[in-house]
Amino acid sequence: MSATTKVSANAIRMLAVEAVQKAKSGHPGAPMGMADIATVLWQQFLQHNPANPDWANRDRFVLSNGHGSMLQYALLHLSGYDLPIEELKQFRQLHSKTPGHPEYGYTPGVETTTGPLGAGIANAVGMAIAEKTLAAQFNRDNFDIVDHFTYCFLGDGCLMEGISHEACSLAGTLKLGKLIAFWDDNGISIDGEVEGWFTDNTPARFEAYNWHVIKDVDGHDEAALQAAIKEAQSVTDKPTLICCKTIIGFGSPNKSGSHDCHGAPLGDDEIAEVRKELGWSHAAFEIPDEVYAQWDAKEKGTAAQTQWEAKFAEYAAAYPELAKEFERRVIKQELPADLNEKADTFIRQCQADMADIATRKASQNAIGFFAGQLPEIIGGSADLAGSNLTLWPDAKGIQEDAAGNYVFYGVREFGMSAIMNGIALHGGFVPFGATFLMFMEYARNAVRMSALMKAKSIFVYTHDSIGQGEDGPTHQPIEQLANLRLTPNLTTWRPCDAVEAAEAWRQALIKQEGPTALVFTRQGTKAQARSESQVADVAKGGYVLKDCAGTPSIILIATGSEVGLAMDAAAKMADAGTAVRVVSMPSTEQFDAQEVSYKQSVLPAGVPKLAIEAAHTDFWYKYVGLEGDVVGMQTFGESAPGGVLLDHFGFNVDNVVAKASALLA
Secondary structure: OHHHHHHHHHHHHHHHHHHHHHHHOOOOOHHHHEEEHHHHHHHHHOOOOOOOOOOOOEEEEOOOHHHHHHHHHHHHHOOOOOOOOHHHHOOOOOOOOOOHHHHOOOOOOOOOOOOOOHHHHHHHHHHHHHHHHHHHHOOEEOOOOOOOOOEEEHHHHHHHHHHHHHHHHHHOOOOOOOOEEEEEEEOOOEEEEEEHHHOOHHHHHHOOOOOOOEEEOOOOOHHHHHHHHHHHHHOOOEEEEEEEOOOOOOOOOOOOOOOOOOOOOOOOOHHHHHHHOOOOOOOOOOOHHHHHHHHHHHHHHHHHHHHHHHHHHHHHHHHHHHHHHHHHHHHOOOOOOOHHHHHHHHHHHHHHHHHOOEEHHHHHHHHHHHHHHOOOOEEEEEEOOOHHOOOOOOOOOOOOOOOOOOOOOOOOOOHHHHHHHHHHHHOOOOEEEEHHHHHEEEEEEEHHHHHHHHOEEEEEEEEEOOHHHOOOOOOOOOHHHHHHHOOOOOOEOOOHHHHHHHHHHHHHHOOOOOOOOOOOOOOOOOOOOOOOOHHHHHHHHHHHHHEEOOOOOOOEEEOOOOHHHHHHHHHHHHHOOOOOEEEEOOOOOHOOOOOOOHHHHOOOOOOOOOEEEEOOHHHHHHHOOOOOOOEEEEOOOOOOHHHHHHHHHHOOOHHHHHHHHHOOO
């Protein structure tokens, strides 16, 4: 290492060990081991502007081994981002900008939340997909306005996680040449030397994925790192894995190379030894002015952005409509001004048509409409396009057309969902991806991460209940709806017909800031008649679909395919003289967000309530109360035709009427 680069890297090491020591917790080993790689990348190659962390053409940097967060915080601080030294001193403390793992939205320059190992590399794959697809859609001869790399650091733990296989194999298939990953090959994880549990031939594995692999790079050798990065950048038809041999805890005389420095403070005595080893004579959290000057990237970053803006101005003169669309989608991230009005017209037409169809088919119709209005929609399915009904007439796979709008993800539910998050975070696209509701379980962590980050990912789930039928309990969701509804920042919709499905899509695309889960049936559903005001009330998440004269004697609450059942049961009870109200509640979160007065008008106190949903019963007691009842599931399903199963488990008019009558007795 040159003397300048060595000092710059040692500044990272010292900030990391000092912050971890002050916090009395954290992971100093990875920042110390990867400091040299990070210094070469950030000082000599990374295209970024600390004065504008959101510059559209910046390189994306993802720290997949997010436990080494002090590496990223040190890089951001030293480079000139709005992350003062006081924030580093508050590492892992309440309300600081330096939480224990990098958190999107907390810290300027952090592109995604990482911590669950392997998720970061999948996010990076999504960002690289977004870059490549956006470039194909907008770039023109002599105008590469989309031209940046996605860099990702990852460790042994990321590679042990199965999601790394899902995401990286797809990245190779898609030939994501702007994706460059650095494997921190230090041979250590929390339990010790990984040779006891991780002996994969990682280079061969990635070569089999169709990656370009650069082996045996000394992660502490500046010239070797420079050569590897230049080689990686020159390979345009494959992603690259740079295999960096490093020493965890580099610079710690007594703990380097050991798991002892992986996830615990070094201790004051060892930090004193580190100072001697590195020749660092400065006090804790003290960085000399000359070191800050070596690191400061504001001037260079501003110049790079200014140069890009000049090119974009020429592009706008040559291609004004494309430039206008790029500004809307990528820079301002705005929706077309007339989209909501057009959505209103589409939803009213759905009501007028009154089509009795499965809600998965209603969803496909809505996708076709909205995709025609929003070129930023990029869809996909985990090898279930024909079952999820996610393809629309103008869908084009990006595998075949780089400027396409659809990703054939293959059987990769977790990978798909985490990749979608990366696409959403990159900007320029609103991604949706589909699978069966049951297989949300494979993807659960990525769904949770989208909610944590408030990323605008749309998760489409079909085959939503025991009505799925013959495939049996392995494919029949029971507890999954409650899981989704209980996730903070995630809005879940389970519509009953085409009107509610269209409104759910509108909410996901236009109204919701964060992620949405859209849950649809395989089986057909009956279209419901509505007044103009009822059509408008669908957006409130819960509304009176059928009412009676005066105060109701009982209220039936239902979602999805069970709304039709509730309506049939209500008609039978009304014929017998019972005053019944039916409430359709396609989104409990949306309903909960309404004014108290509205909620009380829909579900007045003192009136018995019966909820009906082919999912776990327990969730619904928050609405029916202990004095109410639920027609639902408390066991797993069985294998039989869907209609047979629904009848077998009590989703029929006679059982609903009997349960309701018992509440009135």
